[in-house]
Amino acid sequence: MKADARVYDRIREALSRPGQGSSDFDLNGAGGIADPSKLRPAGVLVPLIERDGQVNVILTKRTSHLKHHPGQIAFPGGKVEPTDADVTAAALRESHEEIGLPPELVEVLGYLPKHETVSVFSMTPVVARVTADFVKRPEPGEVEEAFEVPLAHLLDPANYLVHGRRWRGQRRYYYAVPYGPYYIWGATARICRVLADRMA
DSSP states (O other), X not given: OOOOTHHHHHHHHHHHSOOOOEETTTTTTOOSOSOGGGOEEEEEEEEEEEETTEEEEEEEXXXXXXXXXXXXXXXXXXXXXXXXXXXXXXXXXXHHXXXXXXXXXXXXXXXXXXXXXXTSEEEEEEEEEEOSOOOOOOOTTTEEEEEEEEHHHXXXXXXXXXXXXXXXXXXXXXXXXXXXXXXXXXXXXXXXXXXXXXXX
């Protein structure tokens, strides 16, 4: 059984509306990166795939030995390289490298506003439909696991929590949207919350 195709029309419509960007600083009473010119462009893919009549989102769990964000849940994607035409090209290239998603199976639905990270990236979420199944091949140097979460879970504002922890001597707050054994938090949860708010 296929998912209702109207869900993609609703997503396209939601993404077409203008909106403000988000930031890792949103819940912390700070204005963001002091010098926005220092922000480096990045593209992440928000891949939607159909399973048993529902739409799921593909996420990755980063390997524990990485220097940046080890063990965290993330969208596939990364910084824009000189060989990338734009953020979409970067998101598609990284998704192919990280989880084996063939670019020809990706239909871009639209974009969420840019998200500013504490690691000094200006990250553009590229929301896309995966048009056919594929074999996930996590890149062992970066990705421990690729898994799926029902889109319905991420679109329900009731599933979001605000948590906090000490970081660089200060208490910092962030969104979390746990799912089973997966603790989805930080920039990934913030982007999901932006999508949830737009789809509400």
